[in-house]
Amino acid sequence: MLTIAVFPNMDKENANMVLNRIFNFFRNREVRIIMPMNEAKHFGYESAGVDNIEEQPIDMALSIGGDGTLLGIVRRLYERDIPVCGINIGTLGFLADIELQEIESKLEKIIEGQYYIEERMMVSGFVKAPGHAERFLGHAINDVVVTKGGGARMLHLGLSVDHCNVMDYKADGIIVSTATGSTAYSLSAGGPIINPKIKVLVMTPICPHTFNARPMVIDENDEVCIELQTPHTDTVATFDGQENFRIPYGAAVIVRKALMPAKIVKFDDKNYYQTIRTKLLYNA
Numbered sequence: 001m002l003t004i005a006v007f008p009n010m011d012k013e014n015a016n017m018v019l020n021r022i023f024n025f026f027r028n029r030e031v032r033i034i035m036p037m038n039e040a041k042h043f044g045y046e047s048a049g050v051d052n053i054e055e056q057p058i059d060m061a062l063s064i065g066g067d068g069t070l071l072g073i074v075r076r077l078y079e080r081d082i083p084v085c086g087i088n089i090g091t092l093g094f095l096a097d098i099e100l101q102e103i104e105s106k107l108e109k110i111i112e113g114q115y116y117i118e119e120r121m122m123v124s125g126f127v128k129a130p131g132h133a134e135r136f137l138g139h140a141i142n143d144v145v146v147t148k149g150g151g152a153r154m155l156h157l158g159l160s161v162d163h164c165n166v167m168d169y170k171a172d173g174i175i176v177s178t179a180t181g182s183t184a185y186s187l188s189a190g191g192p193i194i195n196p197k198i199k200v201l202v203m204t205p206i207c208p209h210t211f212n213a214r215p216m217v218i219d220e221n222d223e224v225c226i227e228l229q230t231p232h233t234d235t236v237a238t239f240d241g242q243e244n245f246r247i248p249y250g251a252a253v254i255v256r257k258a259l260m261p262a263k264i265v266k267f268d269d270k271n272y273y274q275t276i277r278t279k280l281l282y283n284a
Helices: 015-026 037-043 067-076 100-112 271-279
Strands: 003-009 029-034 060-065 084-088 118-121 123-126 135-140 141-149 155-161 163-171 173-178 200-206 214-218 224-228 236-239 242-246 252-255 262-266
Touching: 003 015, 003 037, 003 067, 015 029, 015 037, 015 100, 060 067, 067 084, 067 100, 067 135, 084 100, 118 236, 123 141, 123 236, 135 236, 135 242, 141 155, 141 163, 141 252, 155 173, 163 200, 173 224
Parallel strands: 003 029, 003 060, 060 084, 084 262
Antiparallel strands: 118 262, 123 135, 123 252, 141 173, 141 236, 155 163, 155 224, 173 200, 200 214, 224 252, 236 242
């Protein structure tokens, strides 16, 4: 029996309606639907709720929300190596592949195995403070951002790639993005759009106070080190815009390719460049 874990965003207006459609579709099929207990109680599906859902046997995860919801589920299930499929009730939906009008048809394709799993590179972030061992912070599928948390003062950053100093400059911060994240914050900061099939990282400065700091595309296996070179009481490292960690003065944030990729469920009727055209250009 196929076990599908459903993760609805409790803040989305249409989440309950989508849940009803999912449960109605699978009612007479050999599929077990489970949900985190908190969300199950919230939406009135307590019979499907389980505790410690990350430890349950799961064949596929369904996220109900936008790309942000899907990113959170990918990180949540990262060590389980479980494919995640997104139902989009957010705004853009680059990663969430199922739109409202096609829920039942796409669920049918999942039952019939008419989908493929696209592996997306993830990155791991660490912090290294003077006199301390390197400490793991978290994973990201889109980006790791080092920026000031408040106030108007710029950061003085030392940027190195593979232990080679590339540049020291003042800026509001820097984005280390995967190709998947190139259409997120990095794009807004002037970075390039990169097809996720191209295995690279992008370093995009945020409001640099120099003409010389430009986005840079580097190899996926390069190690990026961002050192905080001037005192600033409120510097943070943010993972996918969702998890924040305060970084002390003199410490360095290190970003490397993660050991395993994210696994995203995709369908043959969707094309990356078509998605760029419809999601970005038409929504401009």
